[in-house]
Amino acid sequence: MNSDRRKILGAAVATAVAGLFGNMGVAQASVEDTEAAIKAFAGDAEIGSGSLTLKAPEIAENGNSVPISVLVDSPMTDDAYVESVVILAEGNPNPAVATFHFSPASGEALASTRMRLAKTQNVIAVAKMSDGSIYSDKRNVKVTIGGCGG
Amino acid sequence: MYSRRDFLQFAAVSAALTGFSGGLTKVAAQQKLTQDDLLSFNSKGQLTLLHLTDMHAQLKPLYFRPPSENYGVGAFEGIPPHLVGESFLKHFNLDRGSALAYAHTMVDYVDLARTYGRLGGLDRTATLINAIRADRGDNNVILLDGGDTWQGSYTALKTNAQDMVDCMALLKPDAMVGHWEFTLGTDRVLEIVESMDYPFLASNIVDTDWEEPVFDSTAFYERGNTKVAVIGQAMPYTPIANPRWMFPGWSFGLRTELLQENVNKAREAGAEVVVLLSHNGFDVDQKLATVVDGIDVIFTGHTHDAVPEALNINNTLVLSSGSHGKYLGRIDLEVSNGKVTDYASTLIPVFSDVITPDPVMKAAIDKVRAPYEPELGRVLGKTDSLLYRRGNFNGTWDDLICEGMMAERDAQLAFSPGFRWGTTLLPGDDITVEDLYAQTAMSYPSVYRLEFNGNQIKEILEDVCDNLFNTDPFFQQGGDMVRVGGMAYSCSPKQSMGSRISDMKLISTGEAIEANKNYVVAGWASVNEGVEGPAIYDLMESYISKQASISMPKNDAVKIVGM
Numbered sequence: 001m002n003s004d005r006r007k008i009l010g011a012a013v014a015t016a017v018a019g020l021f022g023n024m025g026v027a028q029a030s031v032e033d034t035e036a037a038i039k040a041f042a043g044d045a046e047i048g049s050g051s052l053t054l055k056a057p058e059i060a061e062n063g064n065s066v067p068i069s070v071l072v073d074s075p076m077t078d079d080a081y082v083e084s085v086v087i088l089a090e091g092n093p094n095p096a097v098a099t100f101h102f103s104p105a106s107g108e109a110l111a112s113t114r115m116r117l118a119k120t121q122n123v124i125a126v127a128k129m130s131d132g133s134i135y136s137d138k139r140n141v142k143v144t145i146g147g148c149g150g
Numbered sequence: 151m152y153s154r155r156d157f158l159q160f161a162a163v164s165a166a167l168t169g170f171s172g173g174l175t176k177v178a179a180q181q182k183l184t185q186d187d188l189l190s191f192n193s194k195g196q197l198t199l200l201h202l203t204d205m206h207a208q209l210k211p212l213y214f215r216p217p218s219e220n221y222g223v224g225a226f227e228g229i230p231p232h233l234v235g236e237s238f239l240k241h242f243n244l245d246r247g248s249a250l251a252y253a254h255t256m257v258d259y260v261d262l263a264r265t266y267g268r269l270g271g272l273d274r275t276a277t278l279i280n281a282i283r284a285d286r287g288d289n290n291v292i293l294l295d296g297g298d299t300w301q302g303s304y305t306a307l308k309t310n311a312q313d314m315v316d317c318m319a320l321l322k323p324d325a326m327v328g329h330w331e332f333t334l335g336t337d338r339v340l341e342i343v344e345s346m347d348y349p350f351l352a353s354n355i356v357d358t359d360w361e362e363p364v365f366d367s368t369a370f371y372e373r374g375n376t377k378v379a380v381i382g383q384a385m386p387y388t389p390i391a392n393p394r395w396m397f398p399g400w401s402f403g404l405r406t407e408l409l410q411e412n413v414n415k416a417r418e419a420g421a422e423v424v425v426l427l428s429h430n431g432f433d434v435d436q437k438l439a440t441v442v443d444g445i446d447v448i449f450t451g452h453t454h455d456a457v458p459e460a461l462n463i464n465n466t467l468v469l470s471s472g473s474h475g476k477y478l479g480r481i482d483l484e485v486s487n488g489k490v491t492d493y494a495s496t497l498i499p500v501f502s503d504v505i506t507p508d509p510v511m512k513a514a515i516d517k518v519r520a521p522y523e524p525e526l527g528r529v530l531g532k533t534d535s536l537l538y539r540r541g542n543f544n545g546t547w548d549d550l551i552c553e554g555m556m557a558e559r560d561a562q563l564a565f566s567p568g569f570r571w572g573t574t575l576l577p578g579d580d581i582t583v584e585d586l587y588a589q590t591a592m593s594y595p596s597v598y599r600l601e602f603n604g605n606q607i608k609e610i611l612e613d614v615c616d617n618l619f620n621t622d623p624f625f626q627q628g629g630d631m632v633r634v635g636g637m638a639y640s641c642s643p644k645q646s647m648g649s650r651i652s653d654m655k656l657i658s659t660g661e662a663i664e665a666n667k668n669y670v671v672a673g674w675a676s677v678n679e680g681v682e683g684p685a686i687y688d689l690m691e692s693y694i695s696k697q698a699s700i701s702m703p704k705n706d707a708v709k710i711v712g713m
Binding site: 055057058059061062067120142144145146147 | 361387389390391392394401402403404407567609610613614616617624625627647675676677
């Protein structure tokens, strides 16, 4: 191919799709790292399901800012409340994303945030209750190049 | 089943008037098929719902070849809409060569196109709608526009969709939803929505700051002495499939919990019938019907599937009314004691040659087109081949576009998006400006030229392939596989993401595409902001004008494995 011609044509679009492949080649936390983080948070307690609902989009519209929310079903009284919820992203370089702390004064164990997801992965929320019991919920969030829908 | 009986009656009418393909002259076909045949329907109950979707700004009658491949995976393999050609004819008991065989399949396509002529045309559709309203009573009919109405033609591009807005207003729809509409940008969408006499609904669009609703989710109607709620659902993956920067403040998504809340609210407000006007796609809505309770009818669009009758999934009727104005979808409901007790459904194929155009709509179409007529009819070239777009992996129009991009941008490879909109040209037809824009008219048309390495090329193909063949329809974004020029590959749709694409090769030399080697790629419709390069319609005008005639060889560059 004639390289001069290539340069001329190429110059017009040099910056064109710079963001397109930002998802590639990013170092990721291993599933083991995530499990270790859960273990550190939960101790030896058995992890139950239910009570905790993690909401996340099926497919991220923008991997740099993925909205998620957690809601834990709890009376939030002095006798029974949610102490904390940790959010983990299995495929990010460091799995720990956020920890939310609650008290009976919180009224409701509801929190939302936005997180960066470098690639398609599981997002995991783990809640620790005042009686030491642990609940978890998981969502797989797809991060895609996009652009070809009809 | 009654709905099936209605459908079979029409099938019999159309079958009776044809013998075998090509054996019937156009005149004879038209003498025997009548407007009354098209409208004939065993109506039910007191309420009629009409659905028009994915017109892609096509005001005039057109040819639209149905796909030869539309693979389904997982639970959706081998069932409608993933039946094509002979399998479709067999499943729906249609005779080869019949009017419905022509409307729904590509079997004997060119012969039957010459026999039965074009489908669609908003003036013909207006005639059908007027006739149904007259028959059933204006106050017993709801007309719904499923979106992808404002994009896809030369005149829609030049008028910023005002042509479609003006013509659709005459039909007096009761509500609409959107997808490509959003590629006009936030300001223009809001400007049009404020000017409309009917609501633009979206249960699943919230603002990105506070996640509060941007549009009304629901509209209520008293029709057929029944309280009806219509909830709207925009294409959930619009910000991924199309440029998010054009509507940066809006977030979409499936939002099934929010939809369930809105269904519940509609019921609490007294709705006896709840209709979802959806741009989710057919497979998505088939799954949706199993996870959201309390919806009586889903009118679905986006995937351009035309299935002749509604599916009944968990007591939710799901009707997919095709695209490009080829069909008018109809569901009649009998409602008693606040419940749907009986129904009938059909897709009415809009055979343009046997329907008298509605004069008011015809005048409106003529008016919006008048300033552009000389340009619309300007001939750029001629095709010796059938030019069409639909198909999971390629269509001859996209083969031509890939060829044009590689030649005009001096590239080794080309990528063309897997859009499902675009009309069909028959062998021997002229290619006009109008025809070219029916494939390319959109608001982010720049043709980029970039170097990608083999790894990146594979990642792109794998990513798009997973949008099409993920076994969970909630992860399917609609559209077909990205089309490629200059390369061959194998695809195994039933494998998982990362394992579907193999054997990537350069067609020119037969060499394998190497992971770390760079290749010059031209492509269009990038969702990124600031893409530079010539517009695809200008580039293709230049390319087509240089060819004596267009002849597209059979394309077997993609080898499908395991289907």
